[in-house]
Amino acid sequence: MSLSANILCLGAAHFDRTMQCLNPFVAGASNPVKTLHRKPGGVGRNIAVHLRLLGCNVGMAGAVGRDGDGTQIVQSLSEIGVDTRLLDRLPGQHTPGYTAILDMAGDLALGLIDAETYDKLTPAHFQSRLPQLKKWDWWIADANLPSDTLAWLSRNKGSVPLCAATVSPSKAQRWKEIVGDVDLLITNRIESEILTDQTVTNVDEALRAVRKLHAKGAPRIIITLGAQGIVALNKGETSFWAPLPTQLVDANGAGDAFFAGFAAAIATNRTEFDGAVAQGLAMANLTAETHGTTVWDLDLKTVQERAQTAVKQIQPS
Template identity: 60%
Template sequence: MNTPSANILCFGAAHFDRTLQCTGRFVPAASNPVRTLHRKPGGVARNIAVHLRLLGNNIAMLSAVGDDGDGEHVIAALSEIGIDTRRMMKLEGKHTAGYTAVLDETGELALGMMDAEVYDLLTIDRLAPQLTNLKAWPWWMVDANLPVETISWLADNKGNTKLCAATVSPSKAVRFRPVLDELDLLITNQAEASILTGIEIKEIAQAKTAIQLLRGKGIPDVVITLGATGVVSSSSQSGTAFWSPLATRLRDVNGAGDAFYSGFLSAFSKPHAQMDDAVANGLAMASLTAETNGTTVWNLSQTTVAERAAQAEKKPLD
């Protein structure tokens, strides 16, 4: 029997990522010759939405782009894979956000530049007229690129919709602090969880303490990812547990965190979902993405994900 699709509305970043590499020694405050390694759509909410769609869910995207070619391309690429883009805002006189990474001659990051000003225009005034339509979606995945006032407004007006937070970065994670007690799901990494809790997180025991604090603030389901160390999850349903990463033929870790979120939410948003199944699904997606060049596994199959998820092992921490 086929598992029913979930209906999830994703709010947040959808832009282009560009990676350039110096062809000679990187010299600060100078003109450096470079070659373009890649230019592709990116953004946390966009990355999560794409994998959710490839996993068979009904997905819509709400974001802002400029009235430029990049904005048209971002919207078209989402639409082509069946993501509902009717809530994408194309803002006149603005330019589409973008992240540019400049690598030095060895491949290490020399300079990273993020232009995200257009997301500041995802204001309450722009979203309020759509509230009835937005609340028709039973799941909201909101990334921290939205203004803090908009995040708080969404939390206050979610009604029966499940609000799932993606913290994006340590500098932006603070935007969820005012609404922790209104979140239904929080998936965050150790650096972002430290910002939200004030607890240094370098080992599993510290992650457990942080996750208990976050659940004590009213969040029923919390996951803290620890990079190559693994994942700590907690819910009233399944307790607190540690999960090791799955065996992976490592190729490119970019996008693995967003892929974990997609795999987790795809499973967790289904009827009668179990936390353990969702974590296993998230680990499978992170593993498959790390074995792929780029941030997206375009040839996904439910069978491949299920087979990888079956390898997940849980170690209770209660």
């Protein structure tokens, strides 16, 4: 694959710890678990790594602490060729962390994040770095960044496409007022409810949600529905895509992998929107069959073969 896509990921880079319940998860109680892994994570970082493994030129913009975790995160990204010159090590801050508790089936039961350091990524932090930001052809920003910063990015992007990652229900709100200013929105079912103020539990409701978001000005929207599939809108045309058959191991990170697969395809101009959705589904499929958030032994031929099995169903507008 040609290294023709130059994509900057702005947002979270921290440490993930993933544990899995040995018994059915019970809220408000002590749950016996086994530790699966502790490794670098974060939405922006997860997307950046898979983009790099897919052959893109990738940069990471954000912040870590001046501690051992921060050193490891910067080194791990640099070692695979991600540009970390905009990943700042802030004095007096510690590197954030995320803990994922999976249920017995491998689905996320509970997520906990310590992310105060990301509050330091204000518009003032990025203002002096704007010339460096503008050197990248695409921006992917995640909602771990403060609301004011996301709005600042939307105002200052110029001709650079801005892609929005909603991260979580609590943070999706940060995109709500500026969703019409983004060039691509990829969100999940629960986060789309925050953005639209309406229930999204099935395909029909997701189709209504993408139409509502399109009416606000977003030209390209994707809502991922987990085992129900994908609903997409591209310049007015709505479609449904069934999920690829998956032997589920760990669903954590599958949404980020979809984002990376889609963005890598669309940004390299190798394929149109539909082909990008298919590659996103293939990446989500491969990640869900892998422990952790990254498919390190990624084989591009396997990605392409799985993408070719994706099926689009056009829906009434």
